[in-house]
Amino acid sequence: MQAQAANSDPFQEDRAKLALTLRRAGVKNQDVLKAIEKTPRDLFVPENFKRHAYDDTALPIDLGQTISQPLIVAMMTDALELHSRARVLEVGTGSGYQATVLSYLCRRVYTVERIKDLLSAAERRFRQLDRHNITTKHGDGYKGWPEQAPFECIMVTAAAPDVPRALIEQLAPGGRLVVPVGGGVVGQELIKIVKHEDGSTSSSDLCGVRFVPLLEGTL
Numbered sequence: 001m002q003a004q005a006a007n008s009d010p011f012q013e014d015r016a017k018l019a020l021t022l023r024r025a026g027v028k029n030q031d032v033l034k035a036i037e038k039t040p041r042d043l044f045v046p047e048n049f050k051r052h053a054y055d056d057t058a059l060p061i062d063l064g065q066t067i068s069q070p071l072i073v074a075m076m077t078d079a080l081e082l083h084s085r086a087r088v089l090e091v092g093t094g095s096g097y098q099a100t101v102l103s104y105l106c107r108r109v110y111t112v113e114r115i116k117d118l119l120s121a122a123e124r125r126f127r128q129l130d131r132h133n134i135t136t137k138h139g140d141g142y143k144g145w146p147e148q149a150p151f152e153c154i155m156v157t158a159a160a161p162d163v164p165r166a167l168i169e170q171l172a173p174g175g176r177l178v179v180p181v182g183g184g185v186v187g188q189e190l191i192k193i194v195k196h197e198d199g200s201t202s203s204s205d206l207c208g209v210r211f212v213p214l215l216e217g218t219l
Ligand code: SAH
Pocket: 065, 066, 067, 068, 091, 092, 093, 094, 095, 096, 097, 098, 099, 112, 113, 114, 115, 118, 139, 140, 141, 142, 157, 158, 212, 213, 214, 215, 216, 217
């Protein structure tokens, strides 16, 4: 019986350990920790990295992109101040891991990816995991997703030289935007922008980060 249970989910213990690591690293939001514990990161990384899927490190995915370090995923998710009715835009679907974590914590995730092949692979994972509240789009996330705006929360998972204007415009009053900003691989800062009810914004620096660049156009 026990052996069978282990076979059905060989990474269950690793996931629980990862959540514990993140808690020890200072993540206090229980809902975020639970969502991370539920999400099978092994499904989102290439075959040869599966044994590192639950290490708290960024890992390569296909086409020169990376899946973020779980601690950064947790921090960014926490910074959005999600609730079960929120509609969330993610720019940079990548493997689909971050979108899946978000999908447990809000009403609907709209996620945009510029590389068609990555998006198709992520869509397969969403189906496999029954994440029916994730809507995808192949497009340039610099432009956001005007047809679905406004969004209460927006997360960008690639580094922009400046905060894209369209994303601030598509943020609902009272909304939160989390985006890595900085030109090079070093010297990027994770920024949180809050849009106030009168349309004005204020921003704060959360921490230094290292993301692949946000690029214009699609592939
Ligand atoms: N959130 C992802 C990791 C993102 S890696 C995950 O959980 O796996 C950054 C992703 O942003 C890459 O897949 C890259 O192709 C994508 N990207 C870069 N610029 C973009 C743009 N302008 N619009 C949409 N996606 C973009």
